[in-house]
Amino acid sequence: MRQNKKQMPKQYETMFILTPVLSDEQTKEAVNSYKKLLKELNVKIVHEESWGLKKLAYSIKNKNTGYYHLFQIEAPGESIAQVEIAYKRDERVLRYLTIHLDKYALAYAERRKAKLSNKKIERKEEVTA
Amino acid sequence: MATTTPAVSTDKGEIRYLNPPVLEVDREKYCRFKKMRMKHIDYKDPAFLLRFVNDQGKILPRRLTGTSVKYQRKVSQAVKRCRHLALMPFVADGLK
Numbered sequence: 236m237r238q239n240k241k242q243m244p245k246q247y248e249t250m251f252i253l254t255p256v257l258s259d260e261q262t263k264e265a266v267n268s269y270k271k272l273l274k275e276l277n278v279k280i281v282h283e284e285s286w287g288l289k290k291l292a293y294s295i296k297n298k299n300t301g302y303y304h305l306f307q308i309e310a311p312g313e314s315i316a317q318v319e320i321a322y323k324r325d326e327r328v329l330r331y332l333t334i335h336l337d338k339y340a341l342a343y344a345e346r347r348k349a350k351l352s353n354k355k356i357e358r359k360e361e362v363t364a
Numbered sequence: 365m366a367t368t369t370p371a372v373s374t375d376k377g378e379i380r381y382l383n384p385p386v387l388e389v390d391r392e393k394y395c396r397f398k399k400m401r402m403k404h405i406d407y408k409d410p411a412f413l414l415r416f417v418n419d420q421g422k423i424l425p426r427r428l429t430g431t432s433v434k435y436q437r438k439v440s441q442a443v444k445r446c447r448h449l450a451l452m453p454f455v456a457d458g459l460k
Contacts, residue, residue, distance in 0.1 A: 250449060252449065291450035292410075292447070292450045292451060292452050292453040293450055293453050293454060293455075301450065303449075305408075329450075330448065330449055332445060332448055332449055334407075334445070337404075339403035339404040340404045342403070343404040343406060347406075
């Protein structure tokens with residue numbers, strides 16, 4: 236039973252803030268490096284969101300802005316620790332947060348995704364019009 | 365005598381205001397999450413969480429917001445996560 240539980244992949248949401256010091260390419264590189272890491276750990280990326288450069292509510296390491304990025308992933312529990320270690324060792328990451336999504340959070344995430352995709356479509360339509 | 369006394373006593377008993385005093389109506393408090401059937405509170409939405417916080421950025425007590433115990437726990441969790449990600453300040457002055 237226990238082993239079964241261990242192998243069950245759960246859905247997590249992991250978010251990190253990168254320093255604004257990095258150039259566009261460097262931020263892309265950083266995000267890609269995390270994507271690679273997730274791939275190596277056999278983690279499935281369900282959803283991905285990039286919020287871009289945002290103002291921080293308070294300064295972290297004397298920075299007033301940060302680049303926000305969000306992953307929704309389906310991962311076995313053990314891999315989360317490894318991802319967090321990677322965040323901790325990375326000087327480009329100002330902050331990170333990983334949470335487990337329960338069933339209500341999953342439903343919310345689905346709705347959020349739907350809303351976002353709708354918005355995107357609307358925007359595209361606006362552009363074309 | 366019997367007819368005049370009640371009239372006098374009511375005059376004394378009544379406090380007269382120039383403007384009618386605005387009495388706070390005791391509105392029935394309710395848990396907005398139960399009413400709206402929201403099961404999950406998002407930590408990524410600081411604009412919404414701002415309602416559960418005072419202008420210093422402190423979390424408001426249940427007795428003011430009317431949130432039920434179950435959802436107050438979730439609100440506080442969400443606000444704390446929001447603060448951690450610098451979407452919301454820990455301390456502020458005049459948030460609203």
